[in-house]
Amino acid sequence: MNADPSQGGRPARAGSRKSELIALASRMFREHGYHGVGMRALADAAGMQAASLYHHFRSKEELLLHTIYVVDRDMVVEQMPLLDGPGSHAERLAALVRAHITHIGANRDAWLVAGRELRALSPERLEAVQSYRRDYQRRIARHIAEGVEAGEFDCPDPRLAGLAILDLINGPNEWFDPAGRLTIEEIADRYADMVVRQLTAPARTVPGGLTTRDEDT
Amino acid sequence: MNADPSQGGRPARAGSRKSELIALASRMFREHGYHGVGMRALADAAGMQAASLYHHFRSKEELLLHTIYVVDRDMVVEQMPLLDGPGSHAERLAALVRAHITHIGANRDAWLVAGRELRALSPERLEAVQSYRRDYQRRIARHIAEGVEAGEFDCPDPRLAGLAILDLINGPNEWFDPAGRLTIEEIADRYADMVVRQLTAPARTVPGGLTTRDEDT
DNA sequence: TGACAGCCCTAACGATCGTTAGGCAACCCC
DNA sequence: GGGGTTGCCTAACGATCGTTAGGGCTGTCA
Numbered sequence: 001m002n003a004d005p006s007q008g009g010r011p012a013r014a015g016s017r018k019s020e021l022i023a024l025a026s027r028m029f030r031e032h033g034y035h036g037v038g039m040r041a042l043a044d045a046a047g048m049q050a051a052s053l054y055h056h057f058r059s060k061e062e063l064l065l066h067t068i069y070v071v072d073r074d075m076v077v078e079q080m081p082l083l084d085g086p087g088s089h090a091e092r093l094a095a096l097v098r099a100h101i102t103h104i105g106a107n108r109d110a111w112l113v114a115g116r117e118l119r120a121l122s123p124e125r126l127e128a129v130q131s132y133r134r135d136y137q138r139r140i141a142r143h144i145a146e147g148v149e150a151g152e153f154d155c156p157d158p159r160l161a162g163l164a165i166l167d168l169i170n171g172p173n174e175w176f177d178p179a180g181r182l183t184i185e186e187i188a189d190r191y192a193d194m195v196v197r198q199l200t201a202p203a204r205t206v207p208g209g210l211t212t213r214d215e216d217t
Numbered sequence: 218m219n220a221d222p223s224q225g226g227r228p229a230r231a232g233s234r235k236s237e238l239i240a241l242a243s244r245m246f247r248e249h250g251y252h253g254v255g256m257r258a259l260a261d262a263a264g265m266q267a268a269s270l271y272h273h274f275r276s277k278e279e280l281l282l283h284t285i286y287v288v289d290r291d292m293v294v295e296q297m298p299l300l301d302g303p304g305s306h307a308e309r310l311a312a313l314v315r316a317h318i319t320h321i322g323a324n325r326d327a328w329l330v331a332g333r334e335l336r337a338l339s340p341e342r343l344e345a346v347q348s349y350r351r352d353y354q355r356r357i358a359r360h361i362a363e364g365v366e367a368g369e370f371d372c373p374d375p376r377l378a379g380l381a382i383l384d385l386i387n388g389p390n391e392w393f394d395p396a397g398r399l400t401i402e403e404i405a406d407r408y409a410d411m412v413v414r415q416l417t418a419p420a421r422t423v424p425g426g427l428t429t430r431d432e433d434t
Numbered sequence: 435t436g437a438c439a440g441c442c443c444t445a446a447c448g449a450t451c452g453t454t455a456g457g458c459a460a461c462c463c464c
Numbered sequence: 465g466g467g468g469t470t471g472c473c474t475a476a477c478g479a480t481c482g483t484t485a486g487g488g489c490t491g492t493c494a
Contacts, residue, residue: 268474
């Protein structure tokens with residue numbers, strides 16, 4: 001292994017070592033899963049000893065948290081405010097969809113880890129991450145509901161539509177390949193079109209009245 | 218632990234023990250991940266010794282394969298043929314979407330494992346599973362393309378639309394809760410409506426001409 | 435020049451990992 | 465009632481797990 005050729009004791013650029021390790025961990029956690037990568041394998045790939053990792057991180061789980069946190073923080077502090085920006089409801093929602101998918105393209109490793117390895121976090125850390133996601137989901141549902149009230153969207157169930165949109169825009173996370181037919185920007189544009197088209201087309205009939213008012217789902 | 222009270226040597230119903238173990242493994246793999254569940258933990262929950270599991274399965278990975286295989290086999294032998302049934306393109310596609318989501322509801326543990334733990338399979342077993350999924354994806358894309366030719370659908374890129382549909386209908390896999398607001402059948406109906414609505418609404422403009430013809434993505 | 439932090443090392447801990455060897459008791463069929 | 469199969473057991477293997485203790489080298493800064 002020994003990926004880093006500058007192992008001869010040089011200090012390299014200050015502080016960047018830690019983020020290098022986080023990026024490396026993201027990639028390895030994505031490929032083999034959190035429990036599938038040992039501290040020794042991580043250290044090997046970084047050109048160091050397992051014990052040395054504990055100079056940068058208190059535990060393996062803290063390392064996992066670092067890989068996940070970037071994704072969820074950006075979701076709330078970068079993408080979500082786009083819904084408060086200028087433009088019609090459709091334009092703002094399209095901007096969020098594009099930003100979301102583009103972010104996936106730029107942080108593929110972290111996104112996959114954030115999607116699959118949450119269960120390895122301790123209960124309180126898990127809760128912190130999940131509250132970010134709930135905020136995001138609810139904000140989208142609210143935006144759709146507001147678009148319906150404004151007469152711009154046509155949608156029988158904004159909450160379910162919010163979930164559906166998240167299902168859709170998280171999809172490329174699973175299959176996007178930088179060497180594939182479409183760039184992430186092209187995918188982002190087309191998915192944004194699909195979302196808007198979905199909400200602006202006239203609604204079709206839905207069987208049964210199903211509008212109870214409890215939390216979630 | 219010791220879940221099974223009939224541990225006194227009774228033979229119970231023939232052959233069903235193995236599928237009980239598979240169902241148990243699905244649940245535990247889903248909760249803690251493949252690498253997060255040891256053979257001893259599995260055996261404990263089943264009320265037996267770790268070594269006894271090897272009477273039913275040659276290895277831990279074979280056990281994982283069993284949990285995953287049900288999902289992918291059913292996808293191809295149960296859901297996919299619905300596209301060859303009677304009805305319009307829209308009706309057939311809606312039937313597939315409903316069957317797909319309903320199947321997720323009935324096999325939640327296995328679906329989540331099948332979605333996250335593929336990487337733990339050996340290369341040849343991984344390839345077998347992935348070829349199922351490729352078939353499924355391509356069949357859906359072909360169905361959309363045929364619907365477009367028949368003048369029933371309006372869609373600029375059937376291949377991407379197929380991916381988007383899969384992204385959408387695999388979504389409930391991640392968040393469906395039997396105790397939630399909607400039953401899986403209600404979700405299936407509404408998602409089927411969304412898919413059809415998406416394909417039958419007039420297409421919106423898409424920037425740039427992007428119709429290269431290589432494989433995948 | 436000396437104190438000090440940053441970064442990495444060797445060595446080892448107890449626990450847990452997947453797996454194998456070999457045996458014992460209860461059932462089925464002839 | 466003897467042979468075979470099924471389903472579980474105890475005991476143990478070598479490897480690997482996350483983590484800790486303690487030491488050493490290299491730079492910066494007073």
